[in-house]
Amino acid sequence: MTVEETDALILELARQLGRAPTRGEFVAAVGHHPAAARPWGTALVRAGVAGPRSRAECVAAIRALAVELGGTPLRAEFVERHGNPRGARPYVDLCREAGLAPWREERDSACIDCGVSVRPSVRRCGDCAAAAQRRRHDADRARTGQLLRAWVEAHGGERPTVSTWDGEISVDRIRWLYGGSWVAALRAAGIDVPPAQDRRRPRPGLPTASIS
Numbered sequence: 001m002t003v004e005e006t007d008a009l010i011l012e013l014a015r016q017l018g019r020a021p022t023r024g025e026f027v028a029a030v031g032h033h034p035a036a037a038r039p040w041g042t043a044l045v046r047a048g049v050a051g052p053r054s055r056a057e058c059v060a061a062i063r064a065l066a067v068e069l070g071g072t073p074l075r076a077e078f079v080e081r082h083g084n085p086r087g088a089r090p091y092v093d094l095c096r097e098a099g100l101a102p103w104r105e106e107r108d109s110a111c112i113d114c115g116v117s118v119r120p121s122v123r124r125c126g127d128c129a130a131a132a133q134r135r136r137h138d139a140d141r142a143r144t145g146q147l148l149r150a151w152v153e154a155h156g157g158e159r160p161t162v163s164t165w166d167g168e169i170s171v172d173r174i175r176w177l178y179g180g181s182w183v184a185a186l187r188a189a190g191i192d193v194p195p196a197q198d199r200r201r202p203r204p205g206l207p208t209a210s211i212s
Helices: 003-017 023-030 040-046 055-069 075-082 091-097 126-154 171-177 182-188
Strands: none
Touching: 003 023, 003 040, 023 075, 040 075, 055 075, 055 091, 126 171, 126 182, 171 182
């Protein structure tokens, strides 16, 4: 579909609807979303069916769309109807300026673990998200221990080092799980590690301090 054909169809749909068509309405009419209609806001402007561009126009459009939808329109709904306005971000500020909450209460999601109301953009509430993180951390530690012990068994009792380890979990990840300590990871896995030896070499010309 050419640019001219795209513009003509947008204008025709606008006449039929009495307003700028949404991206979904355009796609339904042609059966696909041609390149000439991307981005949608630019296509509306080019066809002479421009959506709101200034901040005041955006606020007015949000109020009108809220009346139509029965609540604060989501940003995706605004873009679907009017395109993405330039110089009118962040969207939540426009909603507040229009006297509306940043999102509709009835569109709030429920935490997948405890069921309390959360924003549509998140899956868990703060407490459940923290608990899930702890569970993943514990599971990763358990898996790390299994892999370390399997490595030792496969290498005839040899203790893995950061340079010889070639398991599926990276050295950096293992260290992160155990507060930055490779030795702590080995000991947590039940692998015998001798007391660390101080291998620091004295600088030439400086007295050697005894280490108790």
